[in-house]
Amino acid sequence: MVYTQFCTGIIKSHQSDDAKYANMTAILDGTIGISQVDEQLDDFADVKTRLRSIQQHIRSVSRQSPLVCKVCTTICREPTIHQGHGSSGCPRVLNKCFKCFGRHAKGACTNPLFKVAPKYCWKCWMPLAEFFGISFHSSDIGPNCDNAALDYVKQLLLAYFYDRNLATMECPATTLIEYQDWLFKDSGISVSGSGQVPNMLLLLESFILRFEV
Numbered sequence: 001m002v003y004t005q006f007c008t009g010i011i012k013s014h015q016s017d018d019a020k021y022a023n024m025t026a027i028l029d030g031t032i033g034i035s036q037v038d039e040q041l042d043d044f045a046d047v048k049t050r051l052r053s054i055q056q057h058i059r060s061v062s063r064q065s066p067l068v069c070k071v072c073t074t075i076c077r078e079p080t081i082h083q084g085h086g087s088s089g090c091p092r093v094l095n096k097c098f099k100c101f102g103r104h105a106k107g108a109c110t111n112p113l114f115k116v117a118p119k120y121c122w123k124c125w126m127p128l129a130e131f132f133g134i135s136f137h138s139s140d141i142g143p144n145c146d147n148a149a150l151d152y153v154k155q156l157l158l159a160y161f162y163d164r165n166l167a168t169m170e171c172p173a174t175t176l177i178e179y180q181d182w183l184f185k186d187s188g189i190s191v192s193g194s195g196q197v198p199n200m201l202l203l204l205e206s207f208i209l210r211f212e213v
Contacts, residue, residue, distance in 0.1 A: 047132050048133060050205060051131055051201065052134055053205070054136075054201060057204075057208050058136075059148045061073065061148075061152055062148035062149070062152065064079060065079070067081050069082050069090045070155070070156075071090055071092055071093065071159055072090055074207070074208070092155075092163065093155050093159055096158055097109045098158065099111070099114065100113060100114050101114045101161060101180075102176070103162075114180055115180050117183075117184035120184060121137055121141050121145050122141075122142060123141075123150065124145050124149040125149065126149045127198060127201070131198075156207060157183065160207065161176070166207060167203055168209065169203050169205075169206035171199075184198055185198065185199055186199075187199050
């Protein structure tokens with residue numbers, strides 16, 4: 001009966017089919033105990049909770065007034081309005097280009113675009129694939145995207161490149177080329193013992209935790 005319950009838990013988990021088969025076989029032949037599998041399932045629940053918190057935070061910020069700077073509102077933990085519209089007057093992204101991420105006004109930019117990795121929406125920068133059953137993008141891709149992350153995540157990641165104190169997570173990138181590569185790569189460490197997610201999601205989590213009440 002106990003074995004049946006744990007097999008059901010393994011089957012419903014977000015492990016790969018090979019991992020599910022390996023775990024159930026390992027229990028049968030005694031290689032691992034049921035308690036170890038139980039810990040793995042707890043890890044999956046933990047990482048889903050963490051990803052869902054990021055998802056909910058982005059949705060919450062998106063409900064702010066268009067006049068509010070979402071970056072500073074996150075940092076100050078209260079609605080913040082600049083002289084410009086939204087983040088356009090934000091000192092953390094002032095004279096920084098949303099096109100190439102360089103230090104200059106965007107109107108004067110002749111540099112190549114800051115590259116968003118495949119399988120990410122180039123407009124809101126969120127991943128198109130699900131991670132552990134959590135989706136960050138369900139709207140149209142590209143010019144018709146109306147995702148909650150619009151006018152927030154890109155600005156947040158731009159601000160972080162020039163001020164690493166905004167998040168507790170460390171980033172080894174020192175150039176924009178290194179940064180665009182690092183952001184969309186899977187983390188080099190297992191998250192809650194359950195596998196890897198993109199660095200940009202972990203960075204968002206770190207940023208949120210840094211300024212939570």
